[in-house]
Amino acid sequence: METLYAQPGAVGLAAVQVGQALRVLVLDDSARTTRDRLRVMVNPVLESASQWKYGREGCLSFPDWLVTVKRARRVAASWLTVEGEPRAAELRDFEAVIFQHELDHLDGILFIDRMRDPTRDFSLRSGPPAAPDTP
Amino acid sequence: MVKWLIAAAGLDRPGIVAEVTRALLDAGANLEDTSMTRLEDHFAMLLIVTTPHDLTGARMEELLAPARQRFALQLSVHPVDAREVAGPRGARWLVTVSGPDQTGIVHQVTGLLAGRAINVGSLSSRRLPGDDGRPVFLMSIEAEVPEAAAADLAGALAALAQREGLAIHAEPMDEFRL
Numbered sequence: 155m156e157t158l159y160a161q162p163g164a165v166g167l168a169a170v171q172v173g174q175a176l177r178v179l180v181l182d183d184s185a186r187t188t189r190d191r192l193r194v195m196v197n198p199v200l201e202s203a204s205q206w207k208y209g210r211e212g213c214l215s216f217p218d219w220l221v222t223v224k225r226a227r228r229v230a231a232s233w234l235t236v237e238g239e240p241r242a243a244e245l246r247d248f249e250a251v252i253f254q255h256e257l258d259h260l261d262g263i264l265f266i267d268r269m270r271d272p273t274r275d276f277s278l279r280s281g282p283p284a285a286p287d288t289p
Numbered sequence: 290m291v292k293w294l295i296a297a298a299g300l301d302r303p304g305i306v307a308e309v310t311r312a313l314l315d316a317g318a319n320l321e322d323t324s325m326t327r328l329e330d331h332f333a334m335l336l337i338v339t340t341p342h343d344l345t346g347a348r349m350e351e352l353l354a355p356a357r358q359r360f361a362l363q364l365s366v367h368p369v370d371a372r373e374v375a376g377p378r379g380a381r382w383l384v385t386v387s388g389p390d391q392t393g394i395v396h397q398v399t400g401l402l403a404g405r406a407i408n409v410g411s412l413s414s415r416r417l418p419g420d421d422g423r424p425v426f427l428m429s430i431e432a433e434v435p436e437a438a439a440a441d442l443a444g445a446l447a448a449l450a451q452r453e454g455l456a457i458h459a460e461p462m463d464e465f466r467l
Contacts (some may be wrong), residue, residue, distance in 0.1 A: 163466055185466070208383060209463035220463065248465060255467050274411070 155194070157182050159187045164214055166252040168259030171215055185251040191249075195233035198257055199212040201242070202230045203250075211255060211265050212279070221265045223273035224249045291342045292371040293318070293349065294335070299362040301332040308356035309334060316352045317341050326413075339371070379435040380406050381462040384446070388455035390416055398428070398457070401449055405438035433446040434461070 158167045158180050177197050184191040203226030210220050229250045232242040245253050250252040255265060269275045297309055306325060313320065318338040325334040349366050357364045386398055398408060411428070414428040434442060443459050450457040 166467055207460065207463070209465055210381070211465045212467050214467065220464070248463075251463075251465055252467060255465075 155192070157165075161214060165248070166256045168212065168256045168260050170262075177260050179253075179260065181249065181252045182219065183252055183257060184239075194236055195231070195241075196236060196238075198231060198253070198260070200229055200231040200254065200257055201232055203254075204228045209251060210277075211251070213255070213265055215264075216266075218279050219266070220277045220279055221269050223255075223256050223265050223268045227251070229253060290339050290371065291344060292321075292337060292339050292369050294337055294367050294369045295353075296333075296335050296365045297353075297357075297362045298331055298333040299360045301327050301330055302360060305332050305335065305356075305360050305362070308359060309353065312352045312356050313338055316344055316349055337369070362406075370400055379433040380439065381410070381433045381464075382407075382432045382442070382459055384430040384457065384459040384464055386426075386428040386430075386450075386455055386457050388426060388450075388453070389419070390426040391453075394426055394453070394455065395428060397449060397453060398430070398446070401431075401445055402432055405442065405445075406435055407438055407442070408433040 157172050158164050163185045165183050165185050166179065169176040179195050179198055180192065181195070182189065182192045186204065203229040206224050207227055208222055210222050211223050211225075212220055227247050227250055229245050230242070231245055231253055234240055251268040258264065258268070266272075268278070295309075295313075297305075299305065310320070313336075318340045321337040321339060323334070323336040325336075327333075343457065346366060346368065350364075353364060353366065356362065384398070384402075384442050386394065388394065395412075395414065399412070402409060410431045410433055410459070412430045414426065415427045417427065419425040440444070446457045449455070
């Protein structure tokens with residue numbers, strides 16, 4: 155949580171991104187630090203998914219990359235709280251996308267692994283590279 | 290440094306890309322963005338390349354001549370302005386169109402986009418046999434939609450779809466900062 159809120163605009167983080175081999179993720183789709191929308195999920199499970207759409211995603215682990223990925227805009231998720239209480243919710247839109255992105259981290263899948271075609275689906279926030287020097 | 294736009298097309302056979310790019314390598318060219326694909330029985334190549342600035346158009350044509358002759362290619366080579374690459378002009382949208390094949394589909398859809406100053410970033414289409422023997426036309430467009438054009442775009446495309454008997458799906462590609 156501290157790492158999530160230390161990154162301006164960050165909305166989700168998986169434990170493996172901060173060196174912890176735990177099936178834990180945090181998400182907060184408000185991108186603010188008030189923690190009203192914070193969810194801490196232990197052993198999260200994607201129960202069902204629908205309304206698939208393409209979108210462009212960044213990732214805290216690759217700050218300059220933008221990748222086009224197809225994600226469900228409705229997911230049913232279940233998880234345990236830190237205290238071990240079972241929870242379930244339907245997540246929508248941005249929150250659903252964050253959940254899938256972070257859950258992928260826990261399964262060793264990066265957003266680039268979900269890319270269909272790098273010549274079309276990959277771009278840099280900083281724009282294309284300058285032409286190489288040719289004599 | 291000179292930037293060139295090269296277009297080549299001919300009946301599809303193994304070796305077209307290898308021969309054309311060998312000639313470009315001999316010209317000292319660096320390949321930048323390219324699009325090469327088979328269109329029915331033909332293979333079409335579009336390439337942006339940069340070369341040292343002392344390379345003339347005549348020399349470029351001369352280097353490409355063996356590939357052109359071997360594969361009977363239609364070939365064109367033009368120097369282009371080496372401008373900075375422009376970023377997208379607006380939000381990215383995906384537009385997919387399908388329906389019974391008829392003349393005018395691409396023009397109708399892209400005319401609607403052009404009328405709203407919407408730039409087409411990529412477009413590809415295929416004609417497939419339909420279940421009932423009537424060919425089906427499929428088209429996929431990635432477009433850059435200025436903010437002012439976004440509000441009524443879906444409605445305008447829906448009206449066009451209704452009028453022309455097409456299925457048109459258009460949606461902005463969300464950008465997520467994770």
